[in-house]
Amino acid sequence: MNIPDDLLYTQDHEWGRIEDGTLRVGITDYAATELGDIVFVEFVEKGSHVAKGEAFGTIESVKAVSEVYAPASGTVTQINEPLADTPELLNQDCYGDAWMVVIEMDDPSEVKDLMDAPAYEEFLAQEAK
Amino acid sequence: MSDRATITRFPEIREPLLRARSAAGKNTRPCPAPFDAADPADLDIAEKLPDIPDVSEVETVRHFTRLSRLNYGIDHGMYPLGSCTMKYNPKISEELARRFQAVHPADTRAMNTVLGYCALLQGYLREICGMDACCLWPAAGAHGELTGMMTIKKAVERSGGARTKVLIPDTAHGTNPASCTIAGFTTENIPSGKQGYLSASTLREHLDGHVAALMITNPNTLGIFEREIQEIARLLHDNGSYLYMDGANLNAILGIARPGDMGVDCMHINLHKTFGTPHGGGGPGSGPVLVTKELERFLPSPVIVCDDSGNHSLNWDRPDSIGMVHSCLGNVNVLIRALVYLLSLGGEGLREVSLRAGLNANYLKSRLSRCFDLPLDTPTLHEFVLSDRYQKEHGVTTMDMAKALMEFGFHPPTVYFPLVVPGAIMVEPTETESLEELDRFAQAMETIAAMSRENPQTLHETPQACPVKRVDEVWAARNLVLTWGAGESNEEDPVSK
Numbered sequence: 001m002n003i004p005d006d007l008l009y010t011q012d013h014e015w016g017r018i019e020d021g022t023l024r025v026g027i028t029d030y031a032a033t034e035l036g037d038i039v040f041v042e043f044v045e046k047g048s049h050v051a052k053g054e055a056f057g058t059i060e061s062v063k064a065v066s067e068v069y070a071p072a073s074g075t076v077t078q079i080n081e082p083l084a085d086t087p088e089l090l091n092q093d094c095y096g097d098a099w100m101v102v103i104e105m106d107d108p109s110e111v112k113d114l115m116d117a118p119a120y121e122e123f124l125a126q127e128a129k
Numbered sequence: 130m131s132d133r134a135t136i137t138r139f140p141e142i143r144e145p146l147l148r149a150r151s152a153a154g155k156n157t158r159p160c161p162a163p164f165d166a167a168d169p170a171d172l173d174i175a176e177k178l179p180d181i182p183d184v185s186e187v188e189t190v191r192h193f194t195r196l197s198r199l200n201y202g203i204d205h206g207m208y209p210l211g212s213c214t215m216k217y218n219p220k221i222s223e224e225l226a227r228r229f230q231a232v233h234p235a236d237t238r239a240m241n242t243v244l245g246y247c248a249l250l251q252g253y254l255r256e257i258c259g260m261d262a263c264c265l266w267p268a269a270g271a272h273g274e275l276t277g278m279m280t281i282k283k284a285v286e287r288s289g290g291a292r293t294k295v296l297i298p299d300t301a302h303g304t305n306p307a308s309c310t311i312a313g314f315t316t317e318n319i320p321s322g323k324q325g326y327l328s329a330s331t332l333r334e335h336l337d338g339h340v341a342a343l344m345i346t347n348p349n350t351l352g353i354f355e356r357e358i359q360e361i362a363r364l365l366h367d368n369g370s371y372l373y374m375d376g377a378n379l380n381a382i383l384g385i386a387r388p389g390d391m392g393v394d395c396m397h398i399n400l401h402k403t404f405g406t407p408h409g410g411g412g413p414g415s416g417p418v419l420v421t422k423e424l425e426r427f428l429p430s431p432v433i434v435c436d437d438s439g440n441h442s443l444n445w446d447r448p449d450s451i452g453m454v455h456s457c458l459g460n461v462n463v464l465i466r467a468l469v470y471l472l473s474l475g476g477e478g479l480r481e482v483s484l485r486a487g488l489n490a491n492y493l494k495s496r497l498s499r500c501f502d503l504p505l506d507t508p509t510l511h512e513f514v515l516s517d518r519y520q521k522e523h524g525v526t527t528m529d530m531a532k533a534l535m536e537f538g539f540h541p542p543t544v545y546f547p548l549v550v551p552g553a554i555m556v557e558p559t560e561t562e563s564l565e566e567l568d569r570f571a572q573a574m575e576t577i578a579a580m581s582r583e584n585p586q587t588l589h590e591t592p593q594a595c596p597v598k599r600v601d602e603v604w605a606a607r608n609l610v611l612t613w614g615a616g617e618s619n620e621e622d623p624v625s626k
Binding site for chain 2: 034037039040060062063064066087088
């Protein structure tokens with residue numbers, strides 16, 4: 001299971017990367033693998049405000065439909081538009097080209113609640129039990 | 130593949146679309162028709178001929194007969210689709226319901242009889258569920274959910290409250306949040322916990338002045354009885370909220386436990402699951418709604434009333450009602466089937482239905498948990514959920530095994546649901562399967578488990594003996610084609626891509 005060291009993680013299997021007060025967000029390798037082949041993604045509109053833990057989009061695989069939740073509160077300033085036409089990228093490069101949105105955080109200190117890579121790895125191990 | 134007891138019941142040739150057999154002038158009838166559909170002069174309004182295939186009668190009959198042989202139904206064999214309750218539909222219900230097909234809704238005398246039957250059915254359903262009032266009109270389970278939630282919405286509005294939120298445990302049916310949303314509520318998912326049922330303490334954390342209701346399925350989609358339901362009901366009522374029960378799994382508790390006694394305020398029943406009427410492409414459903422005395426005045430219009438001389442009629446004068454949800458007594462033919470089912474079994478027979486459904490499921494569970502992972506060991510009733518954890522070590526998934534089951538002549542179980550179990554395989558044998566059939570199914574599952582260890586590659590390629598082999602679901606989902614355009618070639622076959 002690929003869990004990059006430089007990212008932060010939620011219990012709902014989203015990752016976040018801090019970039020100058022903004023947070024780039026996607027889903028983890030674990031989430032993409034568990035969902036299976038992803039066939040559809042849809043996000044809130046650019047400029048929307050999302051609260052921490054609130055859904056900012058929907059992912060659909062052949063198995064299930066899930067929501068993706070904001071790791072921190074803020075305004076969605078960028079959306080990965082090409083992902084709508086190439087949802088399979090999420091199964092190929094979830095930490096790279098398949099990022100989902102960029103959130104301009106209301107309170108950048110909120111990220112302290114997120115897990116680092118070793119903590120997320122431990123969380124996954126606990127979940128598997 | 131030779132070591133498998135495969136069942137081949139499919140014709141050798143692949144049946145093309147009727148359009149592919151079409152050619153000008155083929156439609157010649159062996160006997161004269163009342164008018165000639167090929168001659169526009171005989172038709173009053175038609176501006177041009179309808180675009181339908183030009184085929185002969187014998188070709189048409191053979192086409193549909195061949196297609197019917199590609200189908201699989203409960204009359205073919207076991208259909209262990211968890212939570213869908215695909216039990217055998219007794220033919221006596223069909224036979225008696227058929228006699229009412231020609232009744233016209235404006236025929237007052239005949240309708241008096243039909244309304245009398247509806248009233249009788251309402252009475253039985255109220256007794257079975259321990260509820261005060263019943264509305265038979267919703268056309269399906271999800272329609273019942275929507276009707277029930279609209280009833281609660283109206284009650285909340287009448288009491289002047291601004292409650293907007295409905296809580297839904299993560300073991301719920303996918304239709305629950307959808308019904309709530311359409312009824313005008315927002316929904317909040319609450320976790321059911323590792324033991325597979327909702328604890329009252331978890332519920333307490335989510336209760337506040339915005340909660341209009343909790344929508345719970347009991348027993349839930351893991352087949353587990355919600356053992357804290359009475360405490361849950363008490364917490365909700367103290368909070369001024371309603372308890373809605375999705376009755377999709379009522380077939381597990383007939384004559385044993387009553388939702389009304391659990392503290393349920395509003396619920397729906399799936400007649401097509403619990404009371405043995407056809408469904409799943411086999412016919413329309415029916416989702417009666419039952420409520421407490423308090424909610425009765427909000428139920429849909431009309432209601433059946435009976436005068437002193439025993440004549441039944443419909444009363445539309447109901448100022449507080451949410452309105453009409455279906456014309457002409459809902460799917461009245463399904464109601465009659467359900468009534469026949471109830472009457473032919475009687476009270477003791479209904480209780481026996483639930484006991485046997487539980488026995489059959491627990492027999493299969495105990496046998497299959499030797500070779501499949503059983504993620505929860507909480508006792509279950511009429512259905513149970515396995516996972517593909519052991520088989521995944523050999524690269525074999527739930528989907529592979531579901532496809533392989535078709536080779537053994539079984540409809541696959543429900544897969545990848547409920548979402549709380551990764552790689553879920555949800556089995557509901559129902560009470561109508563014999564021990565021999567259960568053993569045959571268990572044997573097929575055990576063979577598949579053995580194949581996953583010894584020859585996993587074969588399982589990726591199943592089914593081989595079915596008319597449609599492994600469908601590329603990913604391709605289909607990413608390239609949606611929802612319409613069939615005239616003139617498209619029959620060779621255009623997404624399945625083989």
